[in-house]
Amino acid sequence: MKRVSFAEFGGPDVLRLEDAEEPHAGPGRIRIAVRAAGVNPVDWRLREGQSLKAHPVALPSGVGLDAAGVVDEVGAGVTGVAVGDRVFGEGENTYAEYAVLTAWARMPEELTFEEAAGYPSVMETALRLLREVGVAPGQTLLVSGAAGGVGSAVLQIARDRGIAVIGTAGAANQDYLRRLGALATTYGEGWAGRVRQLGRVDAALDLAGAGVLRELIELTGDPQKVLTIADLDAPRFGVRFSGTAGSVPDALAETVALLARGALHIPVEKAYPLAEAAAAHIDSRAGHTRGRRVIVV
Numbered sequence: 538m539k540r541v542s543f544a545e546f547g548g549p550d551v552l553r554l555e556d557a558e559e560p561h562a563g564p565g566r567i568r569i570a571v572r573a574a575g576v577n578p579v580d581w582r583l584r585e586g587q588s589l590k591a592h593p594v595a596l597p598s599g600v601g602l603d604a605a606g607v608v609d610e611v612g613a614g615v616t617g618v619a620v621g622d623r624v625f626g627e628g629e630n631t632y633a634e635y636a637v638l639t640a641w642a643r644m645p646e647e648l649t650f651e652e653a654a655g656y657p658s659v660m661e662t663a664l665r666l667l668r669e670v671g672v673a674p675g676q677t678l679l680v681s682g683a684a685g686g687v688g689s690a691v692l693q694i695a696r697d698r699g700i701a702v703i704g705t706a707g708a709a710n711q712d713y714l715r716r717l718g719a720l721a722t723t724y725g726e727g728w729a730g731r732v733r734q735l736g737r738v739d740a741a742l743d744l745a746g747a748g749v750l751r752e753l754i755e756l757t758g759d760p761q762k763v764l765t766i767a768d769l770d771a772p773r774f775g776v777r778f779s780g781t782a783g784s785v786p787d788a789l790a791e792t793v794a795l796l797a798r799g800a801l802h803i804p805v806e807k808a809y810p811l812a813e814a815a816a817a818h819i820d821s822r823a824g825h826t827r828g829r830r831v832i833v834v
């Protein structure tokens with residue numbers, strides 16, 4: 538089969554489309570014929586060799602965590618899913634013609650494979666953040682970096698739960714945030730003052746790692762009310778860093794429920810063929826994705 542891989546850490550040029558052995562579904566796993574794979578910043582972070590202590594990578598390595606496709610192998614002990622089912626979920630080396638998933642759910646009928654591949658990781662992250670940050674219905678959550686994959690998920694889950702959101706994004710994404718139910722303002726010079734004019738803030742999420750923890754603490758009045766997924770300086774500010782991926786085991790079921798209620802839609806900004814994974818990484822790394830980018834197989 539074809540898969541995207543890298544044999545050394547480095548820039549996007551280390552990515553190769555190679556012929557590889559097909560993976561197979563061990564116990565408790567399924568294999569899918571991949572139709573689309575989600576692109577996450579962690580994909581290019583691992584390719585660059587960032588945070589190898591937390592995420593050891595054996596070379597050569599495949600790429601990708603999220604995928605949607607058609608089940609073609611069911612491992613021992615797996616029930617409730619059959620060959621031919623359309624599923625989406627998380628696994629490893631998903632930028633490939635076949636991939637093994639460790640968590641999955643049946644795709645809602647109306648979703649395309651491209652759309653479905655965009656949901657798994659960002660929904661797990663968003664549900665985890667809303668649980669850990671400690672914000673209740675009727676309160677207001679400030680989200681720095683609200684227009685990306687995780688932000689788009691956080692805003693819609695919060696809206697569904699009756700949590701008000703103030704989001705920051707670039708000028709081009711202000712209407713996008715408003716369509717997702719948030720009050721919006723731009724980041725950059727004077728941003729904290731603009732947030733203050735929009736209202737009181739009970740808790741804050743830093744999704745962009747743009748060096749704003751000090752302001753988020755001032756706006757909430759307490760470092761413990763601030764949570765980041767992207768700023769490694771968090772301990773210096775007494776702010777919590779959330780990084781335990783996979784700690785919301787029912788995230789896919791909750792995603793399906795939100796989709797069924799029409800409460801969730803994360804747009805795909807761009808889809809790239811498998812052979813153009815490097816372009817997807819370059820565009821993701823530029824840091825201005827609205828919604829999601831995906832690879833189509």
Ligand SMILES: NC(=O)c1ccc[n+]([C@@H]2O[C@H](COP(=O)([O-])OP(=O)(O)OC[C@H]3O[C@@H](n4cnc5c(N)ncnc54)[C@H](OP(=O)(O)O)[C@@H]3O)[C@@H](O)[C@H]2O)c1
Pocket residue numbers: 577578579582659662681682683684685686687688705706707708709710724725744745746747765766767779780781782821824825826827828829
């Ligand atoms: N620790 C964890 O568990 C975990 C899990 C998932 C992701 N992450 C990390 O969290 C970050 C976000 O992930 P993602 O998937 O949402 O990324 P993404 O889809 O690439 O989104 C990036 C967003 O950041 C916004 N942005 C850029 N500069 C900004 C600034 N100065 N202030 C505010 N927003 C700014 C962009 O908005 P504009 O286009 O409007 O500029 C864009 O929408 C990444 O660094 C990723 O590695 C961590």
